[in-house]
Amino acid sequence: MSSGRLEGKVAVITGGTSGIGRAGVIRFAQEGARVVVGSRDRAAGDALVRELAGQGPEVTHVPTDVARAEDAARLVEAAVGRHGRLDILWSNAGVQEAGTAPETSEEIWERVIGVNLTGHFHMAKFAIPVMTRQGGGAIIFTASELGLVGASSSLAYCAAKGGVVNMTRAMAIDCAPAAIRVNCLCPGAIRTPMLERWFREAPDPALLERRQTEPIPLGRLGRPEEIAAAAVFLASDESSYMTGAIQLVDGGVTTGYGI
Numbered sequence: 001m002s003s004g005r006l007e008g009k010v011a012v013i014t015g016g017t018s019g020i021g022r023a024g025v026i027r028f029a030q031e032g033a034r035v036v037v038g039s040r041d042r043a044a045g046d047a048l049v050r051e052l053a054g055q056g057p058e059v060t061h062v063p064t065d066v067a068r069a070e071d072a073a074r075l076v077e078a079a080v081g082r083h084g085r086l087d088i089l090w091s092n093a094g095v096q097e098a099g100t101a102p103e104t105s106e107e108i109w110e111r112v113i114g115v116n117l118t119g120h121f122h123m124a125k126f127a128i129p130v131m132t133r134q135g136g137g138a139i140i141f142t143a144s145e146l147g148l149v150g151a152s153s154s155l156a157y158c159a160a161k162g163g164v165v166n167m168t169r170a171m172a173i174d175c176a177p178a179a180i181r182v183n184c185l186c187p188g189a190i191r192t193p194m195l196e197r198w199f200r201e202a203p204d205p206a207l208l209e210r211r212q213t214e215p216i217p218l219g220r221l222g223r224p225e226e227i228a229a230a231a232v233f234l235a236s237d238e239s240s241y242m243t244g245a246i247q248l249v250d251g252g253v254t255t256g257y258g259i
């Protein structure tokens with residue numbers, strides 16, 4: 001039997017109960033990793049653990065709000081306490097809120113930056129010392145195509161994702177001497193509960209979905225499994241010479257003007 005690409009590794013995945021993160025938990029476990037999932041909703045975490053029980057390496061869930069430093073610390077401690085090490089951090093949790101600058105309340109700004117930027121900082125802050133002690137590791141952040149280009153009415157989201165992109169580069173430099181690779185995934189439009197919600201809330205959901213899909217050279221929305229596949233590559237030793245990389249997985253949508 002061939003061994004998985006993440007055989008024997010221990011991974012923490014935040015936002016692993018839905019969409020992209022959920023596809024990642026399933027794929028990482030199939031590749032041989034023991035996965036500790038962090039997200040807020042305990043019931044969703046318990047349901048995922050029950051669903052995957054007995055199908056491969058152990059998957060556990062720790063209720064976590066990545067915007068809270070103490071929760072992020074507890075998630076890393078839980079992984080190390082249970083498995084004795086931490087090889088991979090896929091910091092993926094995120095929230096989406098629409099709005100221009102005048103429309104964005106202080107509260108929404110704080111929430112989006114708190115989860116989508118500070119949350120990644122928290123997770124890395126507590127994972128890096130563990131990985132340094134054990135001689136290396138791999139960190140992956142989920143940013144977005146909207147970390148590289150702007151979009152209308154997505155001000156806080158774009159600001160946070162742009163921050164994650166450049167945090168990746170700075171952290172990659174800091175972590176290289178400890179053999180910790182830090183890379184970033186920039187998904188395009190991926191069909192997940194987050195995207196479905198955004199479509200649903202539009203005055204004309206079908207029109208928004210068509211407008212979103214038309215400029216994508218590959219002609220369709222992405223699937224969560226296609227982001228998980230890229231994450232497996234960045235988490236595995238196959239990407240051993242990659243750090244500080246900003247990896248687009250967007251069906252080509254940021255290549256041009258759609259003409």
Ligand SMILES: NC(=O)c1ccc[n+]([C@@H]2O[C@H](COP(=O)([O-])OP(=O)(O)OC[C@H]3O[C@@H](n4cnc5c(N)ncnc54)[C@H](OP(=O)(O)O)[C@@H]3O)[C@@H](O)[C@H]2O)c1
Binds near residue numbers: 021094188
């Ligand atoms: N879907 C897309 O088109 C797309 C495109 C580009 C980038 N992304 C990025 O990809 C990532 C995953 O998105 P998705 O589309 O898979 O979204 P999703 O289906 O809404 O899933 C989001 C996940 O994050 C968790 N989460 C939210 N806030 C959290 C917090 N404060 N602490 C811990 N966990 C939290 C959620 O669980 P709880 O609510 O239980 O905490 C859930 O598991 C996000 O960073 C998103 O910005 C998505």
